[in-house]
Amino acid sequence: MARVAETDLYAPVKAFLQAQGFEVKAEIAGVDVMACRDDAPPVIVELKAGFSLALLHQACERLAVSETVYVCVPRQTGRASWKALQANVRLCRRLGLGVMTVRLRDGLVEVHADPGPYAPRRAPRKTARLLRDFARLQGDPNTGGTRGQVMTPYRQDALTIAAHLAVSGAAKGAEVARATGVANATRVMADNHYGWFVRIRTGIYDLTGAGRAAITDRTPAA
Known part of the structure; x- marks a missing residue:
């Protein structure tokens, strides 16, 4: 499989934003993609070949200059990749970041989350189960951080x-x-x-x- 470069993502993302009326330019003061439109705050997109902690750090720094920041990675196939993407989308929501993917075979751009304040949805059943298991467990027989045992x-x-x-x-x-x-x-x-x-x-x-x-x-x- 050919190695994906960040530059492979730029053309599809630029076309996607232009279709929404944005003027798009690359590498503005270190920003991968910047898009401007009169009626909207600037949109910043950080391109990477895959999710990483460095990508999230970089995108969070961009929130200091714009409230509309996306991360963009190639769209992978397979169930495991889809589950990983969903987990990363949930994390980005918590950070106030948007998420885009690009399907490289045809340049399809998909937005999985838009930037914005995170409002967590509570899960009362999961909370009740945690409290129930806490009450049922006699003493403290485990060591925090143990995996498997x-x-x-x-x-x-x-x-x-x-x-x-x-x-x-x-x-x-x-x-x-x-x-x-x-x-x-x-x-x-x-x-x-x-x-x-x-x-x-x-x-x-x-x-x-x-x-x-x-x-x-x-x-x-x-």
Whole structure:
């Protein structure tokens, strides 16, 4: 695949802005693209072959001279590239930056976000889940920044159930729930996410060898 140069983006972006009535010039006092129109503030576009921290730094500096600043990168194909673009668009929104992409095969310019003050949309369900998991997690068994090895509330519940079965032997789900305080004990054993439980007969569960080993090990996991 041929290497993309920033200059490959200029002609499509210039044509796009000219079609909206802007006069467009390149490399004005270090600005990649500057566009002016009588009824609008100057538009600044920083061109790069891909998203980078340097690009965001540069674009944020341009906000000191114009409220209308875009970053522009080539449009990539593939699901992973689309997800990465979406994540970068969200970040740029938070910084007050606009985002353009150029499809190099035909010069199509697409605006994914316009510059402007960022007003975050709250996600009450995600907030409620965070608070619920915080309340459910007993103690502070994890180390901040750990990747991959995490003790979750669900795993804690499963370990509590396993420890009870190791002492009591096979038991009904309702009995386990009462004894351990894990209200969804039956569901945890039935789902058997970790392979620790085995159903002996309807409604009655016991430990597997993996379950007994987990009680001894108690290694956090994702």
